[in-house]
């Protein structure tokens with residue numbers, strides 16, 4: 219666990235050293251802010267945050283892979299095509315610790331996004347009487363959904379030496395999984411399982427304040443699966 | 459401390475390390491010497507648990523690099539040949555991070571940072587961002603990183619590459635000081651380095667060990683054969699023929715010796731035994747004016763070239 223903490227702290231710090239952390243935070247604040255203003259100007263303004271969560275989810279699919287693309291691909295082929303992974307894997311450190319350290323760095327980064335968007339919650343609280351249930355549900359959903367994208371991004375980053383490839387494959391895979399949500403409607407009943415594989419179908423309930431064990435388990439299982447797969451990919455370089 | 463038995467590493471069909479066996483005693487400094495692509499880095503990567511061996515075993519401090527990899531890695535300091543660093547970190551930040559990953563406690567870190575940066579000539583650069591350091595300073599950071607947790611075994615892949623001459627001397631001195639307490643394996647192309655620093659040399663060529671001996675033994679082995687430098691005056695063909703008549707002479711090469719003495723030539727004679735007297739007699743009898751005759755001492759460089767260009771023959775283990 220000490221190793222996980224050391225790696226997480228280092229990566230968290232480098233998000234802010236490299237300006238990437240600020241760019242993603244800026245994007246997030248810009249878009250949520252615009253949605254929030256539009257929402258307030260609505261003819262029938264609602265005192266909840268559903269529009270923010272709903273509209274900014276797509277933003278997460280596009281910007282979060284930018285955070286993860288570097289994490290493992292960058293260790294293999296560093297800035298000068300040299301592998302810092304060589305030092306990581308020759309340190310007394312397990313592949314799990316490496317992957318978890320990277321993952322927790324991004325999860326802690328997310329907390330920053332959550333904190334910064336509390337500004338909307340507070341504003342709503344001052345302006346009206348928001349229903350706090352859906353807001354909490356929305357935040358839980360936000361964390362699970364984002365962690366899912368991040369874990370997928372870490373897996374893609376483990377699979378390639380190219381950061382660009384890692385980012386693009388993560389975005390494409392996420393969007394494809396996203397669209398699976400609606401495929402059954404046109405393909406017919408036999409394709410119903412496709413809806414189950416889409417993270418969107420497990421995400422929507424959160425916005426309504428419905429936090430089910432099944433949905434949480436779905437997200438946690440997939441996060442675990444992606445991280446486990448990433449760990450196996452890293453470890454496979456040492457298999458005979 | 460380090461025991462390697464019949465190590466083979468193949469990249470697909472290409473065998474990079476082919477049945478290498480050697481031992482390193484505690485406190486010894488072993489030098490890997492070999493031309494490009496000999497398999498030095500590959501051997502080191504197997505020892506550091508970065509690559510799995512195709513077959514054969516390697517044990518460090520009694521732990522197998524494959525079975526007990528983590529115990530091995532705890533005891534290792536490693537400087538990879540391309541010196542991988544995080545360019546966005548400060549020297550101190552990077553060394554502290556690596557120290558933590560190597561299992562150091564937060565309390566030990568400041569003292570070690572101080573000591574290691576001082577011994578690697580980085581005292582004034584501790585706050586600098588690594589990306590802004592010159593190549594040589596990055597090399598020093600890489601070396602400091604390998605030393606940070608005071609490991610039992612140090613594996614250094616070309617530790618003096620891209621350093622300035624002063625720093626090369628300091629690093630060599632530093633490595634020598636590490637001997638005794640630490641076991642060091644280093645690789646290099648620089649021959650004097652091996653003579654100066656190492657207790658033992660392992661010459662590797664095409665994945666095979668072609669020599670495993672002390673630097674001085676290697677040098678004296680090679681002079682069992684003999685190379686003579688002879689200067690004499692006379693006609694070229696006749697002189698070469700005279701030298702070649704001597705029993706035991708393998709080859710003779712002659713060149714003109716400039717204009718100072720009319721007709722003087724320098725011969726380089728390679729022989730399998732001591733042929734000084736016979737060569738002298740033959741030349742004098744042949745009517746050539748003998749000006750100088752001396753045994754050309756052979757440098758490790760000659761031996762290196764000889765060992766790595768001829769058919770590999772494994773010589774005396776002194777492990």
Ligand SMILES: Nc1ncnc2c1ncn2[C@@H]1O[C@H](COP(=O)(O)OP(=O)(O)OP(=O)(O)O)[C@@H](O)[C@H]1O
Pocket residue numbers: 469472474492493494495496497498499500501539
């Ligand atoms: N990842 C790899 N995949 C395939 N072949 C490799 C790989 N790494 C090294 N090789 C091959 O293995 C052989 C040994 O390479 P190695 O890097 O061990 O040589 P070296 O002795 O360190 O050379 P140098 O002095 O140039 O550093 C070379 O022929 C090289 O092409």
Ligand SMILES: [Mg+2]
Pocket residue numbers: 498499500539615
């Ligand atoms: Mg090499």
